[in-house]
Amino acid sequence: MDVGIQLYSLRKLGESTASLVERAADAGFDGVEFAGVDDTDQTKAALGDTGVTASSAHVPIEELESDLDAVCERYESLGVETLVVPYLPPEDFADADTVEKTAHRLDDLTARCDDRGFRLLYHNHNHELHTVAGEPALDRLAAESGIGFELDVAWILAAGYDPTDYLERYADRTPFVHLKDVVLDADAELGGHPVALGDGEVDIDDCLAVAREGFVEWVIVEHDDPEDPAEFCRTSGATITALRGEN
Template sequence: MERRQFMAGTGAALIGAGVGGTALAKAGAKTLAKTRAKTHAFGIQLWSVAKQLESDFDGTIAMLAGLGYRELEMFGPYSFSDPRQIASWQVTAKSLGFSGSGFYGRSTAQLNKLFRSHGLRVPSLHTDLFTLQTRMGELAAAAHALGATYVTLPSLPADHRQTFDDYKRAADMFNAIGRDAARHGVRFAYHNHGYGIVPVNGVRPLDTLLSATDPKSVFFELDTYWTIAGGADPKDFLTRYKGRYRMVHLKDMRGNHRFAGDGGGASDWIAMFPHLTYLGDGSLDMKGIIDVARHTGVEHFFVEQDRADDLMVALKGSAAFMQKLGYR
């Protein structure tokens, strides 16, 4: 059982101003580009508000934008996803208390209109292994329609990580998926969980995934919480593999806790959920992690709140923390 299966006007005037206006427009574009380069946006993985999206999609998106979130990472399955994943989701949804996913019945045109009205961007789409292997064309088309760069695998299925050799084969598989993604004009990324961090014969499987994959076509998304729970230091991974991590999931932890096992099963995850909290309310060096991430090539920061005693308090708290650091 995978974790998520378990868990419950100015520009127009310039353009119309003739030759002189064109020059001004170009100058304005350069200024805007410089401004954006200095302004670091932060976002949220929509899994954090999955139930709220199902009951009030437009209102939830407006709420997130109002809190200051500027980037969204979506999760599948989507209408075009591999039928096996759609069938699996239908079974899983019964235990989650909601069934909405992907675009929640909306077209990419409808999503674009809504997101743009709130100043929101979609850099990444989480998806599944089946869809990455069999539906890359459809997945990439959706990504292009939304302006997304990354198609991201949120977890490695259990049957692909039973042995160290499984991880070696996974690296080969990731290289193939990465090349296919590049052919379709998108980038493939893998999001780590806590498994693969405990050494096997002195070698961490996650190190194999990083070292045996092509840095030109396979990228990574670091999860702060699960990395810590697995017994590793996020700053160490970010530094040693500079340029490989392009996205980060930000989560804080109350106290200092580790998996009882290797982080590969539900019992390990269940034991860790009570310690999850919002940014700045826990004990992790979130500012330090974010600073290292920024200086080692990370492009996107997504808050992810798998659970919360009070979701609105958590969402507001994490947004306030990021804004205090200068992210807008």
């Protein structure tokens, strides 16, 4: 199991993608997950120079659907094999009918990605776990589609569920996990506030223990809006290094 960082966490540094790759390497991460790339050639050179792996890329579904060939060409040159739909709005999970439509939409896109040699995953927030026809919408999506998941443990907890339960439930279709911490707040838009690893209410050790059971290929560290992105990168790398040393 390798550990990477979602470069969206570092966007406010205002640096090139290549520079962010170098930061990830200096912090001890095995890889990076892209949220856009500003210069493919420079980024490819940084990956080669540092030995960091390009684990995956978050790409808005509109871009995937409108110009999949260009997306695949860009990320194939960087060694990416996994694309992730990072977000769909709450209205796409409003009721059983819309969840079914969302499932078919994701399945169609999965087939198109498969044809081009890419795996497609879906990354959840908390709204996919509201109740639809007596069950969480995410479970209904899983039943209606074959999409794989990049489960975000913080937003599962913020929605009122046990992240380890979901990791175990969808072990066979969750090759990537977003490792994020959160302080719960029922009044917050997403049910909580993201914080540094170890400062919130996610049981990081338990999540990693389940992930180590063999089905997870990558654990991706993320913070939606760190006050000091550079410090978050450094401290997260140190936290991961310490956890690896304990196991």
